[in-house]
Amino acid sequence: MIRAIVTDIEGTTSDIRFVHNILFPYARQHLATFLRDQQQQPEVQAALQAVRDEVDQPQADLSTLTQILFSFMDQDRKSTGLKALQGMIWRDGYLNGSFTGHLYPDVLPALTAWQAQGLKLYVYSSGSVAAQKLLFGYSDEGDITGLFSGYFDTHVGAKRDVAAYHAIAAQTGLPAEQLLFLSDIHQELDAAAQAGWHTLQLIRGEADGESRHRQVTDFSEIKPESI
DSSP: OOOEEEEOOBTTTBOHHHIIIIIHHHHHHHHHHHHHHHTTSHHHHHHHHHHHHHHTOTTOOHHHHHHHHHHHHHHTOOOHHHHHHHHHHHHHHHHTTSOOBOOOTTHHHHHHHHHHTTOEEEEEOSSOHHHHHHHHHTBTTBOOGGGOSEEEOGGGOOTTOHHHHHHHHHHHTOOGGGEEEEESOHHHHHHHHHTTOEEEEEOSSSOOTTOOSOEESSGGGOOGGGO
16 A cells, blocks of 8 residues: 655656756856855855765865856756755745746646545655755745655665665655655666665656656556555
8 A cells, every 4th residue: 555655856746848948047047156145154065065075176166166066067967065056046046936836737636635645745856855845835836845744855865776765765664665656767766666666657758668667647647546
C-alpha cells in the first residue's frame, strides 16, 4: 500500500520551459549584482563557501566565484551552492511579481485528493528546498505549500544515486515499499526502484522508449490505491 508520494518538479509538476526559459535566465541576469550587494549575508556567504569547497579553491574571491557560477550555469551543473544562490535570487522575482511558479493543470486536483485520502506528499528536486517552497508558495494556483509534509534536495544526495532514496525513506519514517516516486527522468526512477520504491514516469511529450517504468501523461492517470 502506498502511504506517501514523492514528486519531482521540473518536467513533472511544472513545465521544464518555465525553469529553463524564465527561472534560469532571471538568475543569470541578476547573479553578479545580487552577489555584489548581498555578499555579507550569512546565507550567501555559506553558499559561496560551498562553491569554494566544490571546486577546491578556498581563496577564491567574489569575481572568481561569479565566473565559476556562470560556468556552472552553462553546464547545468547540479551544484548545491549554485542552487542555493539561484533560490535566493528567484525569491526576489517571486516577491516582486516578475513570475509565478508554473503548475500543470492536472497537478493540484491530484495532490489535493491524495492529501484528503491521508497520503503524505513530499517534493524531491535538484533545486534547493528554498526554491521548491517558492515555486509552490507563489504558484499559478496560489500558495499550495500546505499540501506537502516535507522537501528534499541534493543535500540528501544526487537524484540518480540510490543512497538518496534510502535517505529520504529514512527521513519519512516509511519503508520503501510504501513510497511512490514521480519523475519524468527514467534514470532517477531507476535509482528509486533499486532502493525498493514504486515508480511512475510522467511523460508530457513523446514516450520514453528506453524506460522500464510505467508511463503516464498526467497526474489524473495516477491511482495510488491500485499500485
